[in-house]
Amino acid sequence: MRVIPLGGLGDVGRNMAVIEYAGRLLVIDCGVLFPEETQPGVDLILPDFDHITDRLDDISAIVLTHGHEDHIGAVPYLLRLKPDIPLVGSQLTLAFIEAKLKEHRITPYTLAVAEGQSEQLGPFDLEFVAVNHSIPDALAVHVSTPAGTILHTGDFKMDQLPLDGRITDLRAFARLGEKGVDLFMVDSTNAEVPGFTVAEREIGPVMDAIFARAQQKIVVASFSSHVHRVQQVLDAAERHGRRVAFVGRSMVRNMGIAAEMGYLRVPPNILVDVRKIDDLPDDRVVLMCTGSQGEPMAALGRIANRDHRVEVGEGDIVILASSLIPGNENSVFRVINGLLALGAEVVHKGNAKVHTSGHASAGELLYCYNIVRPKNVMPVHGEVRHLIANGRIAEATGVPHENVILARDGHVVDLRDGKATVVGEIPNGYVYVDGSSVGEISEADLKDRRILGDEGFISLFAVVNSETGALIAGPEIHARGVAEDDQVFERIKPDIVKALEQAVADQSNRRDTYQLQQVMRRVVGRYVSQRLRRRPMIIPVVIES
Numbered sequence: 001m002r003v004i005p006l007g008g009l010g011d012v013g014r015n016m017a018v019i020e021y022a023g024r025l026l027v028i029d030c031g032v033l034f035p036e037e038t039q040p041g042v043d044l045i046l047p048d049f050d051h052i053t054d055r056l057d058d059i060s061a062i063v064l065t066h067g068h069e070d071h072i073g074a075v076p077y078l079l080r081l082k083p084d085i086p087l088v089g090s091q092l093t094l095a096f097i098e099a100k101l102k103e104h105r106i107t108p109y110t111l112a113v114a115e116g117q118s119e120q121l122g123p124f125d126l127e128f129v130a131v132n133h134s135i136p137d138a139l140a141v142h143v144s145t146p147a148g149t150i151l152h153t154g155d156f157k158m159d160q161l162p163l164d165g166r167i168t169d170l171r172a173f174a175r176l177g178e179k180g181v182d183l184f185m186v187d188s189t190n191a192e193v194p195g196f197t198v199a200e201r202e203i204g205p206v207m208d209a210i211f212a213r214a215q216q217k218i219v220v221a222s223f224s225s226h227v228h229r230v231q232q233v234l235d236a237a238e239r240h241g242r243r244v245a246f247v248g249r250s251m252v253r254n255m256g257i258a259a260e261m262g263y264l265r266v267p268p269n270i271l272v273d274v275r276k277i278d279d280l281p282d283d284r285v286v287l288m289c290t291g292s293q294g295e296p297m298a299a300l301g302r303i304a305n306r307d308h309r310v311e312v313g314e315g316d317i318v319i320l321a322s323s324l325i326p327g328n329e330n331s332v333f334r335v336i337n338g339l340l341a342l343g344a345e346v347v348h349k350g351n352a353k354v355h356t357s358g359h360a361s362a363g364e365l366l367y368c369y370n371i372v373r374p375k376n377v378m379p380v381h382g383e384v385r386h387l388i389a390n391g392r393i394a395e396a397t398g399v400p401h402e403n404v405i406l407a408r409d410g411h412v413v414d415l416r417d418g419k420a421t422v423v424g425e426i427p428n429g430y431v432y433v434d435g436s437s438v439g440e441i442s443e444a445d446l447k448d449r450r451i452l453g454d455e456g457f458i459s460l461f462a463v464v465n466s467e468t469g470a471l472i473a474g475p476e477i478h479a480r481g482v483a484e485d486d487q488v489f490e491r492i493k494p495d496i497v498k499a500l501e502q503a504v505a506d507q508s509n510r511r512d513t514y515q516l517q518q519v520m521r522r523v524v525g526r527y528v529s530q531r532l533r534r535r536p537m538i539i540p541v542v543i544e545s
Helices: 075-079 091-103 170-179 200-213 227-239 249-260 274-279 299-304 329-341 362-372 384-396 443-455 486-506 513-532
Strands: 002-007 016-021 024-028 044-046 059-063 087-089 110-112 118-121 124-130 139-145 148-152 183-187 218-221 243-247 285-289 317-320 345-347 376-380 411-416 419-425 431-434 457-464 471-480 537-544
Touching: 059 124, 075 091, 087 091, 091 110, 091 249, 124 170, 148 170, 148 411, 170 362, 183 362, 183 384, 200 227, 200 317, 218 299, 227 243, 227 249, 227 285, 243 249, 243 274, 249 285, 274 285, 285 299, 299 329, 317 329, 329 345, 362 384, 376 384, 376 419, 457 486, 457 513, 471 486, 486 513, 513 537
Parallel strands: 024 059, 059 087, 087 110, 148 183, 183 376, 218 285, 218 317, 243 285, 317 345, 457 537
Antiparallel strands: 002 016, 002 411, 016 024, 044 431, 118 124, 124 139, 139 148, 411 419, 457 471
């Protein structure tokens, strides 16, 4: 049996793994990664599907462990290639992805499963296990073939008093461990955090205290799929006589689905359309919105930039009810500073217990390894530091060092005779979604965007005689974003003319406009570097007349 991670090993997001046996493929999760500041203009980052593009007919199913974007967000882009690949997951997970696929005009083939259920999909014998996470209906998946067994946790923690009463089924983990788990693929996100993850129930009293002292409107930002957190906000609002408006398209969509399916208890008459909140006094309003990661186009980011119908000011309280995804720190702090500048009070995980993680900390991982006793361990879902920390925890429980597979995206891991080994690597890179284009933006394009954003742009224009090579017009120089008036370039024009004349003399029998353009670029580039200490993008144009 072969395992190829196509995402999620080195990043917090873009989770996807491909399991191969007997010529058939099983995909576990297919999520997106959200861009960082070094990827300007990018909307989403997808796993690289190239390895399976010519084998789409071999895919038995896509198994989705839960409904977070970093596990389901790339499904529409894979189904664009072959819409009839079956999707397997819990009821809530499938409801979330079906709503997303509807926007892409794709009607999927789905199979709803529940904990304790077993299914045979091609050569893969699957058993689904309940796990507790920050979204209801999360599942671990046990994959069995004649070549060996894999237990994939998905994202999980071991909250012993969860809001929905659905705990991680450690009895099933133990039973599967007794049968023998050849490869344990384990969530690594909180592997560096000692002890145990704070229980969800501890967040409620803190939220209640904030609601009790609030004098004006309350804005709560969270992931649009964090049903448990939204439930706590609804409960607190009910206790304090406030009404709640959902803000943000994905928040409205997901909470509508969760309520309809019974995963979210909505008190009577508590919801109000965001367009009608102006009719209510501020001390009776709660806004539940997206944007907890500082996304500029999400509701909270637009509120901070005063680009939203909702306004915050002196006396309002904004609660960021989420963890910081690594790489988003600057964006989140920018939003916090923007809200503070408007006069709002900002409550976040750093100054109050308003959020708890959905991932198992080191103490919980120790329990899992001791319960399952796997032969081989492959940490998944995390940055390199998380994967290494998770591997060390596995070793501490007795897993031999050589049986801990610290793989990276694109590594090929073979499971043979109970031993997992990295046997090779396939090309694997980021696939960028930029507006309507998918995969057309390259690293070179992003480098150009960074240069344009950081250093500015200079255009050069000159016209030469096609027969003699004499300069007829120019050079004209125009700069944008260089923080200098165009007049500063007047002193370099004689040098450009001289360099062009020399280049024309060297090209006595032919006229190479590309070479002339490079001459202009070098002269201006040298001047800008020495005189202005800048390295802008320089676009030279030479036309023959």
